[in-house]
Amino acid sequence: MNPAAIAVQEVSFAYEEAAVLEGISFRVEEGDYFVIIGPNGSGKTTLLKLLCGLLKPRAGSIRLFGAPLSRRRRKALARLAALVPQAASAEAPFRVEEFVLLGRAPHQGLLGLETPEDLAIAREAMAFTGTAHLASRRLDRLSGGERQRVLIARAVCQRPRILLLDEPTAYLDLAHQAQIMDLMEALRAERGVTVVLVSHDVNLAAMYASRMLLLAAGRILAAGPPGEVIAKGPLEAAYGCPLAVETTPGGVPRVSLVPNGRRPAGRPPPGVREVRP
Amino acid sequence: MRTPLPIARILRVKALLLPVFAAALLAGLAWGSGGGGPGALWRSIAGLPLEDSVLADIFWKIRLPRVLLAALTGAVLSLGGLVFQALLRNPLAEPYILGISGGAAIGAILGILAGLPRFPWGSLAAFAGAMGTVGLLALFSSWRTGLGKDALLLSGVMINAFCGAVILFLISVTSDVRLFNILSWLMGDLSLAAMEQVALLAAVTAVSAAALFFLSHGMNLILLGRDTALSLGVRLEALTWVLLAVTSLMVGVSVSLCGLLGFVGLVMPHLMRLLFGPDHRVLVPACVLGGGAYMIFCDLLARILPRQGEMPVGVVTALIGAPAFIFLLRRAAR
Numbered sequence: 001m002n003p004a005a006i007a008v009q010e011v012s013f014a015y016e017e018a019a020v021l022e023g024i025s026f027r028v029e030e031g032d033y034f035v036i037i038g039p040n041g042s043g044k045t046t047l048l049k050l051l052c053g054l055l056k057p058r059a060g061s062i063r064l065f066g067a068p069l070s071r072r073r074r075k076a077l078a079r080l081a082a083l084v085p086q087a088a089s090a091e092a093p094f095r096v097e098e099f100v101l102l103g104r105a106p107h108q109g110l111l112g113l114e115t116p117e118d119l120a121i122a123r124e125a126m127a128f129t130g131t132a133h134l135a136s137r138r139l140d141r142l143s144g145g146e147r148q149r150v151l152i153a154r155a156v157c158q159r160p161r162i163l164l165l166d167e168p169t170a171y172l173d174l175a176h177q178a179q180i181m182d183l184m185e186a187l188r189a190e191r192g193v194t195v196v197l198v199s200h201d202v203n204l205a206a207m208y209a210s211r212m213l214l215l216a217a218g219r220i221l222a223a224g225p226p227g228e229v230i231a232k233g234p235l236e237a238a239y240g241c242p243l244a245v246e247t248t249p250g251g252v253p254r255v256s257l258v259p260n261g262r263r264p265a266g267r268p269p270p271g272v273r274e275v276r277p
Numbered sequence: 278m279r280t281p282l283p284i285a286r287i288l289r290v291k292a293l294l295l296p297v298f299a300a301a302l303l304a305g306l307a308w309g310s311g312g313g314g315p316g317a318l319w320r321s322i323a324g325l326p327l328e329d330s331v332l333a334d335i336f337w338k339i340r341l342p343r344v345l346l347a348a349l350t351g352a353v354l355s356l357g358g359l360v361f362q363a364l365l366r367n368p369l370a371e372p373y374i375l376g377i378s379g380g381a382a383i384g385a386i387l388g389i390l391a392g393l394p395r396f397p398w399g400s401l402a403a404f405a406g407a408m409g410t411v412g413l414l415a416l417f418s419s420w421r422t423g424l425g426k427d428a429l430l431l432s433g434v435m436i437n438a439f440c441g442a443v444i445l446f447l448i449s450v451t452s453d454v455r456l457f458n459i460l461s462w463l464m465g466d467l468s469l470a471a472m473e474q475v476a477l478l479a480a481v482t483a484v485s486a487a488a489l490f491f492l493s494h495g496m497n498l499i500l501l502g503r504d505t506a507l508s509l510g511v512r513l514e515a516l517t518w519v520l521l522a523v524t525s526l527m528v529g530v531s532v533s534l535c536g537l538l539g540f541v542g543l544v545m546p547h548l549m550r551l552l553f554g555p556d557h558r559v560l561v562p563a564c565v566l567g568g569g570a571y572m573i574f575c576d577l578l579a580r581i582l583p584r585q586g587e588m589p590v591g592v593v594t595a596l597i598g599a600p601a602f603i604f605l606l607r608r609a610a611r
Contacts, residue, residue, distance in 0.1 A: 054507050078510030085504040092500040093555050105498055106510040111558060112494035113283055158509070 003066030011060035038215035079107035080159035103157030125157035145176035294566035301570035305344035351572025355564035358542030375433030379440025380410030407529030465538035465591030493557035501558040540598025
């Protein structure tokens with residue numbers, strides 16, 4: 001059996017005294033479309049940062065393709081795993097092409113002098129993400145959807161085997177959300193890149209993921225194919241509110257909120273003015 | 278599409294700015310209160326006899342060290358601003374922002390009050406003050422969990438404010454002629470340039486600028502934010518300390534020799550960025566040449582504008598710098 005792309009074993013982490021993750025273990029196989037879901041503060045982003053070496057676990061081990069993450073040098077790690085952070089800072093006045101080229105840094109020397117090959121890889125990454133036409137635009141003048149695709153192009157240009165993304169669809173409209181998720185599927189299917197992404201959108205995740213992980217209060221509540229993770233029991237335990245789960249005609253599980261008992265039936269939710277005839 | 282390869286861009290920017298720098302250098306030598314002019318300077322360079330034999334001494338013994346000192350200080354302060362703007366990811370950062378100026382000023386004022394000769398002892402006291410600030414900065418940020426830009430900025434601003442209070446205190450208890458010496462140092466002064474000073478600053482500047490050039494791509498990556506920079510393989514902690522150390526050293530030496538020259542470090546990096554884009558591999562050489570030329574030009578104005586005597590060059594850099602900065606802000610906002 002091939003070593004897993006990511007093997008996490010008994011990993012714990014804490015900021016100062018507050019425990020964030022407690023004894024987490026799971027595997028991500030090569031070529032997985034792996035989505036981590038869970039409520040706010042459940043440790044999703046922390047987990048992502050641990051997976052690319054931005055944070056070091058207090059206990060436990062993380063292996064990437066069989067080798068311990070802690071033994072890899074930072075630059076070698078950067079050739080293996082790329083990160084698209086949440087709300088990545090895009091205030092620097094770089095042009096899109098310059099910005100995407102910065103993704104070559106882990107493959108270059110100290111001065112990052114680009115070769116024609118680097119430039120070809122950057123242009124290819126822009127073509128793949130549909131951002132080639134933006135090449136000479138300034139990064140801070142793009143729309144939300146364009147910017148997110150450029151941030152992903154930068155990570156694709158890094159030519160990683162694992163791509164980690166923190167809420168890449170946040171603040172995007174429905175069409176752009178689907179566009180980003182499709183792009184990740186293409187990356188996985190055409191290039192064999194292992195995609196790991198954190199999402200708040202449980203239903204969107206269920207439509208695309210090959211495997212999912214449900215995190216709550218630093219522990220794993222469910223892991224496996226979407227059909228197993230998107231279930232009433234674990235989801236209600238994680239989010240602490242009544243939920244309904246159904247299966248769409250396409251066979252994808254769907255979650256929806258059930259209005260809870262604290263709000264009297266017939267009364268509109270707070271903030272909505274009732275209109276009487 | 279722009280030229281893609283950075284070497285070509287660096288050479289192009291150098292080719293553009295070198296003539297500007299050379300012109301500033303020649304103008305700085307040619308004009309001044311002692312007379313001269315381009316014709317006489319040319320005769321002196323070509324080895325032809327001069328009508329006034331004193332002019333040769335004025336050109337090469339008085340103006341040359343001064344012009345060189347101005348160029349080096351301009352280069353150092355522009356580079357300092359460039360580094361701190363990247364490091365703190367704050368466009369308002371300038372080379373004095375972390376309190377290097379405050380520490381140096383306290384050192385210099387104590388030196389003046391103790392009646393030490395300005396060079397080398399006064400400069401050494403100022404330099405010791407600047408390095409004292411860096412030491413405090415290192416101490417404070419080691420107390421905190423990381424060397425984040427906000428932790429650095431907060432500690433620096435605090436140290437600077439405290440130094441400001443100490444400076445005012447020292448000034449308020451001084452009443453004699455030493456007060457004038459303190460104030461003229463605070464406003465920045467290039468008039469006492471000697472070749473030993475120039476040689477010292479030249480050596481420090483050459484080493485620092487070379488170091489910063491090799492770290493310039495790292496500064497590009499810092500601009501992407503902490504998480505992205507780390508995930509691209511940057512050793513952020515080490516890079517931050519080296520940048521801080523190199524910058525503090527060269528700015529400390531410059532401040533101890535020439536006093537506080539404001540606005541150069543704030544305005545020049547912005548101007549260069551506006552002209553040549555945000556790539557630090559281009560901006561480092563651009564700031565050396567552009568900052569040098571700008572300071573020579575300001576010093577020239579400080580020497581020839583007043584009817585008699587001269588004004589502190591810090592007044593000129595601020596008088597030009599402040600409106601220029603507002604103009605740049607307006608352009609950048611569009």
